[in-house]
Amino acid sequence: MTAKIIHPRTQSLLLLTLLIFLLPPMPLLYAGEALVSGRYLNGAGQDIQLQITVASPAPSTLIVIQKLPAGTVIEAATPAFHQYDAGKGEGKWLLTQIRPGRHVLSLRLAHPAAAGAISGEIRYMDPSSGRLTNLSFRP
Amino acid sequence: MDSEKPLAGGIPMVNIDGARIRRxxxxxxxxxxxxxxxxxxxxxxxxxxxNRRYPNIKKDNAIRLAEALESELADIIEHSQPVPPAEEPAPPPDTAAAEPATPLPLPKPRFASQNIVVLGAAFLLLALTGLALLWWHTATEEESQIIAVRILPAxxxxGIPFPVIVxxxxxxxxxxxxxxxETLPQDSIPGQGKPRFVFQESGPPVLKWIDKLSKEHAVYSYLARLKPQVKLETVHQFTGRVTVRSDDDPSITISGATSLQASPFHWADSNSDGRIDDEELLSVYETYGGIEGLTFGNKLIEDIWTAKGYRWNPKTQEYDLLR
Structure with a gap:
């Protein structure tokens, strides 16, 4: 289904020339950059801190899953968890309209947790493929 | 306004300036x-x-005509001439513009024999100019492609609003x-539009956007809902066209999703399993979350996502959340 619109050929030629010269270096600029990554700033004890780094173009929404030992009592979460299943020790943050950059998520536990008992996972839809992406990380 | 005159039926009529409209x-x-x-x-x-000098038409049509011409109503109304007798006898709404055509008397051409050579030369010059313009037109014309795709929940x-994107x-x-x-199903009610649409309520709801596209990609979105009395499992059709300002092939059909089924499952629960999982939630936000100001019911969707599941309650016309 097409429709014709008149526009100057010179503009198209200029655009084509620009694309020829500008496009090849672009993959080099983006190569090796993960869209989203996560790491623990503090991954043991009573105060847990996660840092999420989001590159551009960013997915608009992330789900961050925090896995703790079963039965862990949470005293505070910043921002607040959207879901927390104390029986499983699994909490979820829903981060919407997220901007590229670094974001810190914090937890205060009732009792200290061991480093090996904690892990995190980030879920998002890859903006280019539209596929669900899972990213696991540990302290 | 001196050219405005209501008909006996009370419909305001105006005289418009045909030549100015064409110009x-x-x-x-x-x-x-x-x-x-x-x-x-x-x-x-x-x-x-x-083609008529000062046709007498309904004021509503004149207002829409001015909008289409990106002009003020005053720009297309005839001001100086006296109002002629109404040529349009209060037509029915669907034939509002069908005035009888009055052919203009044509002057009889008179040729002097000595002018034939001059006329021939002028004709030749015009033909050459026309050919040059045709060559220039074909040399500078390129085919541009326009694609319009509708995204619609299955x-x-x-009674529950759902979002639609074109x-x-x-x-x-x-x-x-x-x-x-965009023509919606007969049994549907349109809601919020981003950007705003013009709503035509006769028959099935019709939404119109008139816009100037200055970038490669534009999104037109709206909320709609099936009427609460619609029976479950029935299928409802959406159709639409995009018309551009062009003489060649000026209208394209909106492709993509065209039908939606009435269902007890929430539109965001794409696999209809009675819960909204992480993938469904992320998919909804990636598709509809980027449209500023479109309130597609994210609070309810998040409530269902945090719950273990949900069930449609036909008595309360709400979802019961399973905790």
Missing amino acids: IREDKGLTQLYVATVVGVTTDTISRWE HATP EVTTNSSLPFSLILK
């Missing part, structure tokens, strides 16, 4: 089809309005005007 339309590069589509009349009617519960993509580097016309 404005041609200056702005608008086709008769484009103007006719915006006003909601046929191209024959636009042609009649332009199902929705009657994405228009083009490879044209120049701005152009378009009219997007």
Whole structure:
């Protein structure tokens, strides 16, 4: 289904020339950059801190899953968890309209947790493929 | 306004200036089809309005005509001439613009024999100019592609609003005007639109966007809901067209999703398993979350996501959350 619109050929030629010269270096600029990554700033004890780094173009929404030992009592979460299943020790943050950059998520536990008992996972839809992406990380 | 005159039936009528309308339309590069589509009349009617000196038409049509021409009403109304007797006898709404055509008397041509050579030379010059213009036109014309795709949930519960998106993509580097016309199912009610639409309520709901596209990609979105009395499992059709300001192949059909089924499952629960999982939630936010100001019911969706599941309660017309 097409429709014709008149526009100057010179503009198209200029655009084509620009694309020829500008496009090849672009993959080099983006190569090796993960869209989203996560790491623990503090991954043991009573105060847990996660840092999420989001590159551009960013997915608009992330789900961050925090896995703790079963039965862990949470005293505070910043921002607040959207879901927390104390029986499983699994909490979820829903981060919407997220901007590229670094974001810190914090937890205060009732009792200290061991480093090996904690892990995190980030879920998002890859903006280019539209596929669900899972990213696991540990302290 | 001196050219405004109501008919006996109380319908306000105005005299418009046909020649001025044609001049404005041609200056702005608008086709008769484009103007006719915006006003909601046929191209024959636009042609009649332009070819008669001061046609007397309904004021509502004149207002829409001014909008289509991107002008003020005062710009197209005839001011100086006295109002002629109403030529249009309060027509029915669907034939509002069908005035009888009065052919203009043509002057009889008179040729002097000594002018034949001059006329022949002028004709030759005109023909050469025409050929040169044709060559220039074909040399500078390129085919641009416009694609319009509708994104629509596969199902929705009657009474619960769902979002619809029409994405228009083009490879044209120049701005152009378009009219997007979206026809909703008969048993549906349109809600919020981003950007705002013009709503036509006769028959099935029709939404119209008149816009100037100055970038490669534009999104037209709206909320709609099936009427609460709609029976479950029935299928409802959406159709739409995009008309651009062009003489060649000016109208394209909106492709993509065209039907939606009435269902007890929430529209965001795409696999209809009675819960909204992480993938469904992320998919909803990626698709609809980026449209600023479109309130597609994210609070309810998050509530269902945090719950273990949900069930549609036909008595309360709400979802019961399972904790």
